[in-house]
Amino acid sequence: MNLITSTIGQGLLWGILALGLYLSFRILNFPDMTVEGTFPFGAAVCASSIARGADPLLATLLALLAGMLTGLITGLLYTKGKIPILLAGILTMTGIYSINLRILGKANLGLLNRPTLLSNRLLQNLPTNFPTIVVGLIFATIVVFLLAIFLNTELGQAFIATGDNEKMAQSLGINTDRMKILGLMLSNGLIGLAGGLLAQNGGYADVNMGIGTMVIGLAAIIIGEVVYGDLSLTARLVAVVVGSILYRLVLLLVLQLGFSTNDFKLLSAIILAICLMLPLLQKKFRVKQLLQKGIQKP
């Protein structure tokens, strides 16, 4: 039971990262590698602010702003500097590593005995892991709600159109460079926020905690899509969060088979590879029907 609740809480928090990635990866069609720098950047900014005595909520918001800043940098490199998006992201990610070391002052900063959002008095009486679930639910709900509204505004529609057909968007007078920068800022802002929340949840920030985050986020998006199929945009955002939880459950299951946590990244990569190949496998083995059955009958 403890394992399951811990998994759900983790899944919700990682779901915020997946939502951020959804904006760049799915809506803009960008392989944005900035993610792997943004995530530890958000964590580092949040953890070091708390360590310096900042209010946890303020520190969390700073993580969001820090993420938006990295998105802005990648966006400017890509649109104004004409650097391909993959390389622009890698450049930002690489540069941030040094910044993270400076912010943390060392490779790893612990938050032992420091106040965090999860150590809030209101949450302290809840059973183990439930503070994470509550905080995760609150933030995931707010993010899904605000994103759903944004994507249905005139500006949001212009943003979607930019990712869907840039040439058309321009011919309709949409400044696509501005939309891409906006998208990357929103995307990385959410990823920074997820970094800050997960740092508080784990009780530390580490310069290397970004490695593999892209795979985790993509796996959540793709599992959500494979399980739910065609959905409206708003429902799709919820599916991403659910996908994130499902992914955590799959990982939990695999770890129960006796793999060590050192194998985590390898397993993550294998699970994502399988998920990506699912449409191919589906035709042969009708996997989708099986998965849907598994969800309908708990």
Next chain:
Amino acid sequence: MTLELKNITTVVNQGTPEEKTILKQINLKLQDGDFVTLLGTNGAGKSTLLNVINGSLKPSSGQILLDGTDITNLSEVKRAKDIAQVFQDPKLGTAPRMTVAENLLLATKRGLRRSLKMRGLEKHLAEFKEKTAQLPNGLSKHLQTFVGNLSGGQRQTLSFLMATIRRPKLLLLDEHTAALDPKTSQNLLALTNDVVSREKITCIMITHQLSDALKYGNRTIILNSGKIVLDAYGEEKKQLTEEKILEFFTN
């Protein structure tokens, strides 16, 4: 609306061995309501001319005036307020992962500011239903369909409606029926003619079909190796024959 091109020259690959002059000192003035059919062999510079007018390509020298205002340095995005386009490829003019209604909604705001206001799709549905009902190939039944699931003909008809739903000062059609089957192509051309004449939209239409060039519009322009070799207007255009046009195609 008047459009004026003054001494437009475009050079590609400037300073390299592949340097090539596409448009050579083009001078052209369109009057309000002109419907121009633009002809020319491949490589004559037709698409380049359209790209210079829509702003996606900057001329190497020369000046473009729209209603007397110099727009030479305005980007394609800025010009979108006044200029609408339909491309040859049906995929280029529409967003596949958005619905027909969402595409139309985007087009109603062509060139206008897009803010954080809610998009208000429902308010427009009745209007979209009515507008699409007048078109061939049953688009009105597909307002909530993702455009990626439509046929090429439906997508191109939608592109055309999107270009004209908010009346442009100038409409640019780059062989917009070339990718369609003959029947669909004729339907869309007839629709184009209807809308352009009824709303008196100034329009340039590139075509490869000599018969269409003769049938539609009040003016025919032929480009050959970057120069205007024929500009037939009114009565002169009516006297044109396919044989006469072909004479202008030879180098």
